[in-house]
Amino acid sequence: MAEVDRIAVDERRDVAQQPELHDHAPSLSAADADHRSSILSCEFKVPASIYVWRDADADSNGAGTDTRADGPGRTIRIPTHRLGSSVLKRGLIALAGSAALVLGLVAPAQAAVAAKYPGQVKCPVGDYQLCIDGGRGGFTISGKTFSGHANAILLRNVRNVTISGNRFKNLSGATGYAAVHVKNSSGIVIRKNVFSNLSNRGMMHGVYLVKTSNSSITGNKFSSITGDPVRIRDGSKKNVVSGNTFIKSGQYAMFSEWGRLDKKEVCGSGNIFKNNKYGTGYSGKKISLIRWGGRGGGSTGLPLTWGNCKKASIVNKGGNTRI
Structure with a gap:
């Protein structure tokens, strides 16, 4: 689990401005921590927008990803296979209607995830978007x-x-x-x-x-x-x-x-x-x-x-x- 702990640091500049992302960090568990090929699962409550773990291998070959959530406040579970050969990264979950969509883990046509730009801030008074x-x-x-x-x-x-x-x-x-x-x-x-x-x-x-x-x-x-x-x-x-x-x-x-x-x-x-x-x-x-x-x-x-x-x-x- 040491490798998991090391990469828990999010390098995105603007995450520090969004404490709610840290408040909802996933809790990781493994059936066999010593066996690097075992299945890793993450379970957490889904807010409107949250960063979660994803399997880098799943981006290229679609291996072993299963994401489900009924809506805000519900539980989502992501099993990640072949931990020993992958590097865990962070992905973005956003709720579209009542479904949770995971960036990179669903078909592009289904992933309506709002963009986040470098330097984006809360807008000042003036009704900007x-x-x-x-x-x-x-x-x-x-x-x-x-x-x-x-x-x-x-x-x-x-x-x-x-x-x-x-x-x-x-x-x-x-x-x-x-x-x-x-x-x-x-x-x-x-x-x-x-x-x-x-x-x-x-x-x-x-x-x-x-x-x-x-x-x-x-x-x-x-x-x-x-x-x-x-x-x-x-x-x-x-x-x-x-x-x-x-x-x-x-x-x-x-x-x-x-x-x-x-x-x-x-x-x-x-x-x-x-x-x-x-x-x-x-x-x-x-x-x-x-x-x-x-x-x-x-x-x-x-x-x-x-x-x-x-x-x-x-x-x-x-x-x-x-x-």
Whole structure:
């Protein structure tokens, strides 16, 4: 059993943030601890989400796995064969309806296990659905639908994250900022997503970049968005908006910069808008393709003005087509 004890340490960074995982660690027993080929079994109560032991060999040849649970609070038993030739690992159990699904131990079509991303944290006030703060980055969020809340994704202090092939629809609320809200980050790729029906009491955006640089927004479709579909703020630089389609979206421009320049926020630089297709603004009237250096308006008590930077922070590089 010494080998089992050694590998009981979970190397996942975020487990420390979820004490309930430790509270439900499985209790291991063996009919014959000295005989390494005997059957090992784990029995424990199933919460909504828990890490459990799994047999590495079962991943490759499907040997000897039997998992059953009727629902939360019920007992699940996992026999694991050929202990001597395998290395015990941890797998993720999630309840889908009344069934417990074990990642890697059931057919892919049956395993509807929610993804867990590096740096994922509990979301702050603001009605977000998925929040990342820090972490190693280098991953992709794809194939998901976000709806029914004020906001969808919040990324902070992260690098090299891709958001691709998702649907953001029917987002609305008093705290709404954007479907994808990014702060103090770089290397963010937002591509081939669909943004539709986004609104709030003020101006809801599709993508909102704050202090974010060297990122790209390409091949997305934006439709029926009350605020400017792409907005940058406070020193965001070297971001590219290209190959997107904008339909009935925006209050002032398809791609705009605004900030509290009266409160020491700063202008960005080197941002590019090119090769996009566009229609009217949200009101059905023509609006600008780009606006930069915005300040005032809203609750600031100042008149809204544009061009308040020494140099244009967003440049239209052409190739844009009206539809």
